[in-house]
Amino acid sequence: MSVVTSLLAEAEAHVELPFPAIVFGLIAFVIFIALAAVMWSYRDVANRHPRKSAAYAASHDPHGHADRTGADH
Template sequence: MSVHELVLAVETAESSLPFPAIVFAGIAAVTFLALAVVVWSFRDVANRHSQKTGGQAGHGADHH
């Protein structure tokens, strides 16, 4: 078996992607944006619930 035949055998044995590479990039971008929306939706949770705990209680503040 010559080197040329070996290279051809390896090239034909490669598996192809089910989608073009740009589709995988698009899926990754959409996933990243969806997770960013989730993080953005929780951006003010600590401040919304601060009245229930009395402000900074539990964060080193002394309330004696």
């Protein structure tokens, strides 16, 4: 065992978390819910302007495909 390894082994100490482990999960859950709320707020945005979305669909479909996801290529 080298000197560096033995020093690291001796210096290893028990480090406690700043708060209980469940709080980390709760923080992650709250962040997830906040991001979900932001995403939910954008629902149906494309259909708010039907003339614009129809014009876009008509002018950006050069191959005549009904599926706009690109999954059929």
